[in-house]
Amino acid sequence: MRKLIAVLLCGAMHWLPAASHAASCDPVTTAEALAAEDARYAAQVGEDFIAMEQLLADDLVYYHSSTLIDGKASYIDSLRSRAVSYLAMRRSDVSVRTFGCVAVITGLGNFDVRLNGKELSVEVRFHSLWARRDGRLQFVSWQATRTPPK
Numbered sequence: 001m002r003k004l005i006a007v008l009l010c011g012a013m014h015w016l017p018a019a020s021h022a023a024s025c026d027p028v029t030t031a032e033a034l035a036a037e038d039a040r041y042a043a044q045v046g047e048d049f050i051a052m053e054q055l056l057a058d059d060l061v062y063y064h065s066s067t068l069i070d071g072k073a074s075y076i077d078s079l080r081s082r083a084v085s086y087l088a089m090r091r092s093d094v095s096v097r098t099f100g101c102v103a104v105i106t107g108l109g110n111f112d113v114r115l116n117g118k119e120l121s122v123e124v125r126f127h128s129l130w131a132r133r134d135g136r137l138q139f140v141s142w143q144a145t146r147t148p149p150k
Helices: 002-022 030-045 049-055 072-080
Strands: 056-063 084-099 102-115 118-133 136-146
Touching (some): 030 049, 030 102, 030 118, 030 136, 049 056, 049 072, 049 136, 056 072, 072 084
Parallel strands (some): 056 136
Antiparallel strands (some): 084 102, 102 118
16 A cells, blocks of 8 residues: 555655646736637638638647537638638627637637538537647637537
8 A cells, every 4th residue: 555655645745846847937917818719710711721721720629510520720721722611600699708818719600611611500509728838829629519409
């Protein structure tokens, strides 16, 4: 038992420098998180791939409501090829929670999209995660679930 406790304590001590380093970043504010999300929506609708390259983290994990999973490169490629085009992006019922360097935005999204040439309107419940890295916010994760038909 003592050996197990010693192993656990040593393992916990290993993570302390990383944890204290993460705590030293400037906390994300609600206003910053919403402004970053607005910038992402504008970049997607405006097909501004330069802005998307800056906003999306290299390790982005993007779970679509269709269950398709994209990373940064595949997501931008789908937009660049116009397999997916966002025509309008709106959100409501939004909540922002901040945890130091991370912000979690949840809400209801109403998106008009063109998917492989077919236009449709999609309503989803979503989580959008932003993290402050190297002094700027980066979009690190998205998960969306379609709402049931009304």
